[in-house]
Amino acid sequence: MDMDTGMDMGIMRKKKGEGLNISRQRERWKISLVSIIHGGGNALLHFIERLLFRPVKQPGSILIFRTGSLGDGICAIPAIRSIRRQFPGARIDLLTNTGHAGKSLVSLDKILPPGVVDHTINYEGASRLALAKILRRLQYDAVIQLPQYNAPWYCLLRDMVVFRVLCRISAGFGWRWDHVPIFLKAQEIGQAAENERRRLLKIVAGNGIPPLRQTAFGLSITPEDQTIAGRVLHQFKTPGKPLLGLVVGAKRPQNRWPLENFCQVCRHFSNQFDIALLGGPDDQPLAGELARLEGVFSLCGALTPLQSAWVMHKCRLVLSNDTGPMHLAYAMGTPVLALFSARDLPGRWYPPEREQNVVLRSFQLPCSVCLSETCDNNICLKNIHPETVIAAMIQVMQQAPRACETG
Numbered sequence: 001m002d003m004d005t006g007m008d009m010g011i012m013r014k015k016k017g018e019g020l021n022i023s024r025q026r027e028r029w030k031i032s033l034v035s036i037i038h039g040g041g042n043a044l045l046h047f048i049e050r051l052l053f054r055p056v057k058q059p060g061s062i063l064i065f066r067t068g069s070l071g072d073g074i075c076a077i078p079a080i081r082s083i084r085r086q087f088p089g090a091r092i093d094l095l096t097n098t099g100h101a102g103k104s105l106v107s108l109d110k111i112l113p114p115g116v117v118d119h120t121i122n123y124e125g126a127s128r129l130a131l132a133k134i135l136r137r138l139q140y141d142a143v144i145q146l147p148q149y150n151a152p153w154y155c156l157l158r159d160m161v162v163f164r165v166l167c168r169i170s171a172g173f174g175w176r177w178d179h180v181p182i183f184l185k186a187q188e189i190g191q192a193a194e195n196e197r198r199r200l201l202k203i204v205a206g207n208g209i210p211p212l213r214q215t216a217f218g219l220s221i222t223p224e225d226q227t228i229a230g231r232v233l234h235q236f237k238t239p240g241k242p243l244l245g246l247v248v249g250a251k252r253p254q255n256r257w258p259l260e261n262f263c264q265v266c267r268h269f270s271n272q273f274d275i276a277l278l279g280g281p282d283d284q285p286l287a288g289e290l291a292r293l294e295g296v297f298s299l300c301g302a303l304t305p306l307q308s309a310w311v312m313h314k315c316r317l318v319l320s321n322d323t324g325p326m327h328l329a330y331a332m333g334t335p336v337l338a339l340f341s342a343r344d345l346p347g348r349w350y351p352p353e354r355e356q357n358v359v360l361r362s363f364q365l366p367c368s369v370c371l372s373e374t375c376d377n378n379i380c381l382k383n384i385h386p387e388t389v390i391a392a393m394i395q396v397m398q399q400a401p402r403a404c405e406t407g
Helices: 003-052 071-084 128-138 154-167 184-190 196-205 223-234 258-271 281-290 304-313 323-330 386-401
Strands: 061-065 093-098 119-122 142-145 171-173 243-247 275-276 297-300 317-321 334-338 357-361
Touching: 003 154, 061 071, 061 128, 061 154, 071 196, 093 223, 119 128, 128 142, 128 154, 128 297, 128 323, 142 154, 142 243, 142 281, 154 171, 154 297, 196 334, 223 304, 243 323, 258 281, 258 386, 275 281, 304 323, 317 323, 317 386, 334 386
Parallel strands: 061 093, 061 142, 093 119, 142 171, 243 275, 243 317, 275 297, 317 334, 334 357
Antiparallel strands: none
16 A cells, blocks of 8 residues: 555545544434423423413312323323322322224223222213313312323413313313424434333422332232133143243234244244233234144233233233233233334333343334334334344343243
8 A cells, every 4th residue: 555545545534533423413413402492392381381270289189181092001000190199088080092993992091000090081082172061060170181202292282271271170280292303313313212101200290299110000900800811811821831921913013023023933932831912802813823823822802901911920921012011011010022113212112121121122224213103114123033032032031030820
């Protein structure tokens, strides 16, 4: 190499280094701008909240507003239980919905422990005006909203106005905006997303309510549910053989790990374990294909959510897509290996940070954080290979305490 070539190579390295520095500076600038917008948006919401609502220290009646289905509900339980602990003598009602009309999804009232709320108002299909009349007649002293993390800013403002003007509730809090829909790739790389359980606990803590732990679910499974679930499980389970749980379905198709990959997992473990497929009625077609394998059986649609939770408690581990039953598994203390697509920011819906819970997700794909409801190739989940999943399952089961087993 002559001197001129060496100098050229040195210049190229220098330019490459300068390019990386410029790229990092650009990403930091984007994250800073997101933080400024986030802080400013919440400051304005808080200002409007103080204009519309007055503080109340000991409300006699409280309305908690939380929407969504199974996973959304489980993430909200620690915050709702914190509210109940703070106001043990108040009448606390829950305003909720099932999230999507026409689908067999599970609303929050189906999984809340007894005594946490007094009544549930499920407004699915009701008009806003009719609902406002009902809430106005019930005369609540305060409303506490536990918003979805991706709720748009204008929807939070609308909810404040509806509760104050149409429902005539004079005290309230909870309107926090957390989804800034710009520079999502920069957010994926440079900003850790707060998980939903901790985010909701921060809302109640910021308003004077001491928060419980983010794992304070307290799911209560009745003896009747245990009997029913045990009877169903007994039809399929081999006495003395340990149990694995698999959740192969998901509300969104792009959250589903390829079925052929689940087949490889089943074939690897079926000699050592019985494998129970868990989920709702909508998961039956997918589960039916896997249930043809030796040692695999489907309980999808055969049990209620809490009955399924009892079965999960008997599992050594639950392998699950990013979907409601995954949250049900970790709420029961069962080790979870969760398979996440890259459609959303990492961390939002992850299980609690414990050694027995593992998340597998692809990063820095060209299409990641698409927030799309449809996907043509599902490359982010195809990048998670069965061999990786099997190795992770073995490691988790070696480290995690052995779960209860049925004979």
